[in-house]
Amino acid sequence: MITILCVEDEDDIRNLLVEEISEAGFTTFEATNGKQALELIIRKWPDIVVCDITMPEMNGHQLFAEIQMNHEQLANIPFIFLTALSDKDNMVTALKAGAADYLTKPVDFDLLMAKIQGCVARLENDRKMGRVF
Amino acid sequence: MQNRSAAKTIDGRGDAAGLLQATIDNFPGGICVLDNDLTMLVTNRKFYELLDLSEDMFPVGSNLEGVFRYNAHRGEYGPGDPEEKVRERLSHVRRFEEHRFDREVGTGLIIEMRSAAKPGGGSVLTYLDVTVNRRAEQALLKHKETLEELVLRRTEEIERQAEELRRLLDQERHINELQRQFVTMTSHEFRTPLAIIDGAAQRLQRRRHAVTSEFVEEKAGLIRSAVSRMVDLMESFLSAGRIEHGNMTYEFRACSLREILERCVARQQSISANHRFHLELNSLPPVVVADTVAMEQVFTNLFSNAVKYAPASPDIYIAGYSEAGGAFVTVTDTGVGIDTDDLPRMFQRYFRARSSTGIAGTGIGLNLVKQIIEAHEGNISLESRKGHGSTFTVSLPLINPMLTAAGRGEAKAG
Numbered sequence: 001m002i003t004i005l006c007v008e009d010e011d012d013i014r015n016l017l018v019e020e021i022s023e024a025g026f027t028t029f030e031a032t033n034g035k036q037a038l039e040l041i042i043r044k045w046p047d048i049v050v051c052d053i054t055m056p057e058m059n060g061h062q063l064f065a066e067i068q069m070n071h072e073q074l075a076n077i078p079f080i081f082l083t084a085l086s087d088k089d090n091m092v093t094a095l096k097a098g099a100a101d102y103l104t105k106p107v108d109f110d111l112l113m114a115k116i117q118g119c120v121a122r123l124e125n126d127r128k129m130g131r132v133f
Numbered sequence: 134m135q136n137r138s139a140a141k142t143i144d145g146r147g148d149a150a151g152l153l154q155a156t157i158d159n160f161p162g163g164i165c166v167l168d169n170d171l172t173m174l175v176t177n178r179k180f181y182e183l184l185d186l187s188e189d190m191f192p193v194g195s196n197l198e199g200v201f202r203y204n205a206h207r208g209e210y211g212p213g214d215p216e217e218k219v220r221e222r223l224s225h226v227r228r229f230e231e232h233r234f235d236r237e238v239g240t241g242l243i244i245e246m247r248s249a250a251k252p253g254g255g256s257v258l259t260y261l262d263v264t265v266n267r268r269a270e271q272a273l274l275k276h277k278e279t280l281e282e283l284v285l286r287r288t289e290e291i292e293r294q295a296e297e298l299r300r301l302l303d304q305e306r307h308i309n310e311l312q313r314q315f316v317t318m319t320s321h322e323f324r325t326p327l328a329i330i331d332g333a334a335q336r337l338q339r340r341r342h343a344v345t346s347e348f349v350e351e352k353a354g355l356i357r358s359a360v361s362r363m364v365d366l367m368e369s370f371l372s373a374g375r376i377e378h379g380n381m382t383y384e385f386r387a388c389s390l391r392e393i394l395e396r397c398v399a400r401q402q403s404i405s406a407n408h409r410f411h412l413e414l415n416s417l418p419p420v421v422v423a424d425t426v427a428m429e430q431v432f433t434n435l436f437s438n439a440v441k442y443a444p445a446s447p448d449i450y451i452a453g454y455s456e457a458g459g460a461f462v463t464v465t466d467t468g469v470g471i472d473t474d475d476l477p478r479m480f481q482r483y484f485r486a487r488s489s490t491g492i493a494g495t496g497i498g499l500n501l502v503k504q505i506i507e508a509h510e511g512n513i514s515l516e517s518r519k520g521h522g523s524t525f526t527v528s529l530p531l532i533n534p535m536l537t538a539a540g541r542g543e544a545k546a547g
Contacts, residue, residue, distance in 0.1 A: 010328075016336060020332075020336065056445075059490070085317065085321055106327045108335070
């Protein structure tokens with residue numbers, strides 16, 4: 001069973017995402033900011049993280065950097081950023097840091113699901129090849 | 134001159150005294166040789182000329198004291214008791230020491246006076262006209278000072294200009310940065326409700342064959358509240374633009390502040406299910422004079438800020454009371470609060486406090502609120518502690534002076 005963490009401070013957006021993703025057959029967890037997300041990632045070890053950037057407490061960039069720097073064993077979890085920040089600077093920052101993808105809101109759910117399926121395919125391939133983390 | 138017989142000549146040829154006189158007469162300076170009782174033994178023409186003395190009055194053999202007295206009395210040594218001046222000079226010259234000084238004499242010439250001890254007592258006084266040299270030196274000095282002052286002034290001016298340029302550049306950079314952030318955040322602010330609308334619409338499409346009326350109702354509700362969020366946002370931008378261009382018009386009329394506050398709270402509550410609004414409005418005056426639409430904008434902004442900047446602290450306190458001829462409303466949250474350094478700039482357009490990092494916003498809301506309140510002759514103030522939350526206090530006068538001034542219940546801000 002593939003598990004996906006949705007990190008999003010806007011309740012309405014998070015609810016829609018969770019609805020869409022869980023309807024596609026994935027198990028979902030939710031966090032409303034980077035700090036909550038970090039705890040959940042450590043505790044639940046999700047397969048994929050769909051993550052907003054502009055959030056209180058700890059934003060998406062900070063969360064991703066924290067995992068890359070201080071949680072090596074979790075650093076391979078693919079992050080798909082989903083944000084209303086459409087400027088190049090934020091996109092470059094996220095992709096350079098190693099994000100799996102960067103999508104801007106409003107997002108086409110077909111596109112979002114395709115990105116998630118792509119991550120799932122890679123994960124399953126890794127597992128088949130014995131590269132299990 | 135080792136020999137005491139004044140001057141020597143080769144093989145005794147010529148008259149030694151005559152040659153000496155010829156020599157000293159043709160010396161370009163004045164000479165006066167004194168005995169140890171200050172009797173003038175030898176003088177030359179230049180001596181009398183430079184000191185403006187008559188040889189007849191002070192011939193060789195007379196005493197220098199006479200010259201001193203004569204000079205003192207004709208004011209050569211400056212104001213004061215002439216006899217005192219004479220005594221000073223006598224005691225000085227009697228030391229027969231080497232000395233050198235300049236004196237401007239009555240004729241306007243500057244004379245360099247030197248004294249050298251004469252072997253066997255007495256002294257040799259020499260006088261040189263250094264007027265041209267000294268005047269040149271003075272002029273040079275003055276010129277140098279003027280130049281130095283000029284250079285100093287120019288340097289200061291250039292430094293001042295550089296400083297001003299730096300300041301303007303910093304300001305420009307700061308404004309550019311604020312505007313860049315503003316554009317980024319404005320796009321973010323519009324995209325967020327659009328994402329809700331689009332997401333809800335996509336969810337409706339996906340379930341089109343198996344949709345329940347509850348599902349439609351829920352998604353339509355999301356769409357509608359996102360649309361009203363966009364309308365509020367747009368209204369804020371439009372009002373900010375109107376205020377900036379002096380085109381904002383207000384319709385002042387008697388209205389119930391309590392009703393305005395309750396409407397705004399209800400609206401905010403419907404989109405912030407996790408927050409609790411605690412209202413204490415019983416001591417509000419029943420009527421204030423205000424523009425209802427603008428007032429709703431003010432409180433919508435303050436309430437949505439309270440929610441936005443207190444994501445983890447659900448309690449928002451709103452109190453209304455009247456005091457000293459004014460109606461007061463305080464809006465208190467227990468959220469992220471504001472750094473003390475940021476407080477003075479909170480009502481500046483586009484400014485966003487450091488503690489707002491990670492929380493979406495454009496930086497126009499509080500500026501708009503302040504402008505509207507001030508157009509009502511009211512006031513807004515702010516108290517905050519980083520990490521403990523903020524309290525905004527709005528005060529409105531009970532009798533609006535603009536209403537009286539405009540007479541028609543309409544006034545233009547500008």
